[in-house]
Amino acid sequence: MNASDQHHKFHRKALQVADAQRLIANYIKPGTIELIKLQDSHGRYLAEDVSAPHPFPRFRRSGMDGYAVKSADTVDCSSSHMVWLEVIDEVPCGSVSHKSIISGTAARIMTGAAVPDGADAVVMLEVVEVRSEGGKDLVGLKRPIEDGKNVTPIGLELQEGDSILRKGSRIDAGEISVLATFGVHQVKVYAKPRIAIFSTGSELLAIDAPLEPGKIRNSNTYMVASQVIKAGGEPFILEAVMDDLELARIKVEKALEEYDAVVTSGGVSVGDYDIMGDLVRSENVDMLYNKIAMRPGSVTTAAVKNGKLLFALSGNPGACFVGFELFVRPSIQGMMESPEPYLKEWTAILDQDYTKVNGFTRYVRGRIEVREGLVYAVPAAIDESSVMVTIKDSECLIVIPPAKQTTPAGTKVKIVLLKENV
Template sequence: MEAFEMDTLISVDEALRRLLDATHPLAPEERLLEDALGLVTVESVRARTDSPPFARAMLDGFAVRAEDVAGATRDAPRTLRVLGTVGAGSGATRAIGQGEAVRTMTGAPMSPGADALLRIEYAQEFIEQGERVVHAYRSVPVDEAVQQRGDDLRAGEVALAAGTLLLPAQIGILASHGYRSIAVVRPPRVAVVATGSELLEAGEAPHPHALYNSNGPMLCALIRRVGGIAQVIPAVGDDLSLQQRVFSDALKDVDVLVTTGGVSVGDFDLTPSALEAIGVERLFWGVFMRPGTPVYAGMRGKQVILAFSGSPSAALVNAVVLGLPVLRRLAGQKDPAPALFARVTGATLRRRVKHSRFFRGQLTQRDAEWWIDLGTEQSSGSFSGFASVTALARVDADADVTDGALVPIFLLP
């Protein structure tokens, strides 16, 4: 079937360009903060109040006027009259005059008239002639240990820009301004289908020449790890009409269909034929990458279809290098394919090829730089070699694999 021959191979960068040009962020939805972790803001979020909403103490101590403790030492302390105590959540109602102080706890509002906080370590409180007094043993500058009103954000200022990935700190910022929910790009819904008549599902009895379906659970786990909603569909055999039906059903309520297997040029590699028979328009078929050269991508309307190799090692590389940027784009992330680099260690001489090669390795940090150790098993047939690695190193056709070389890396989530 000539129409379904693999295309002339394209580079990894060209494959990524075609995918990212064809995809766009999904529709927004409102989410409670507790359900928004890992999602992306649709629009800029503004501070509702000044932050902090009042001048507050950053430490436990005494609110004072800096001029009243100028020159204070342990041998020559300054004595101030203590008007009272203010804790967090209390109001500072009494203004401080000359020679006066208010014992003030961390987070409590500063009393009117005070312009500095004397740490509790540099003071000692007494009762003298029935009155509370404090001896100050150190001078403090104006604004010492005081955060002024609006020092962090002023009401109306942008607290989080549109396109911000909501991690725990960002959730905290929203909560600090009283937000209960937020408009975010909804997470992509993904269906995963492994193909191959040799595949068994977990729980089925093993038999000669059969393999358990590992790609489906693996890719679903990867998708969920980066915030997608994944649905695994039982493996489908090497039957063209059956694959068409399964793929068509899988596309009814998802943004992305991921398949594995049947994407090379063998007699039973039917996936591209089945996909294009149900209206998928090809973006590419075949990329200069190892492992994972036979990889297919297409679109059906706004739906993305990614058909990865059936080899577990190759499928994982396809997914990390080409699939995750698509999911990040759909989820609204500003940088779907971030540029990360590490220096190589444990390299061995390898013959040059036309492909971009992806070597598995363990990341470590040395002298403020990331290093990736490539001295592990690299055979694409050894899937267990992924058990102890944390990243993939990309080595292009014109690059040398030598210790100390700086190479692009892809993190394994």
């Protein structure tokens, strides 16, 4: 390596996290679209807007079991002056009455059934009396009922043409319920982004291999694969690359041809064997950045070739995890046009002193506790870049701005949510 290369390797320009995210966003393009069955769509992302093809409900619907009546017939009734109406029909769910309710008549009706023409209210079953007289069924009312009571009007929830779901919406149980209600049995969704993953380093062992002196198992690859799935993508685990720059170049270029993006772990520092750091500075790819003003993961790197992104994450588990959540996850989400590609942010109260000082913003793994209506952020006991055990317990990343002294407990801080329903 010549002196110029050494200079560029050791003198990196650090981008702020938000600036790096914006830079990456310039290269995010929506993926291909596929048509799938509604029952297969859970967790997928809509590729088109969906509007209501008809109002919902489509008919006036009874809100309870009772009797459909004309409210005008009940104006004078009371406990001392009951009004008796002739029951001329019975309307179960799924049926439509062919009789109109006129003054002096009523229809027995079930919850959810279509209210007969002429009726404008439904009286609860529990507040009426019934009897038969002269071969007729009668219902007695003891109190007035107002027009529209217990009747769900046409289009209460949605009018024809109203937006149901927007492109990029994630399909979960509620979305499936709405789509099924409107007879949408097939949906257009974005294909899951295909993400190639491999780690670098001669120190790596397969996860089923026995331990050897000086070597570690290749855990990052499987962690990243899980993160890809959670983000909505489809992971493809490739064979780990030893510390061989030419081999890494060949594998990366081949993966960029076959997949939508490539994520690597390790080899992005400034050591003699950090091959990914060397690769992104070569002529084979266009480097976007190779340093971020954050801890952990300042060496997080990104490059692009033929419009496809390469993310070279730190080999340290904590830094790898954070780098993925801040940069790779939103990229995968962007390929499916998610309206919220970035993790949600809250404001919380720092639960304990944070004693580390640094010129870069720190993303500290932590837990969330709610006490007396206030949200507290509790830093992990061990939050070193190389520590992996606390990843599983992390509910958020606590954002600690650059500081030259301890950040005291009680400070309001931004937190980035890692888990849903924390």
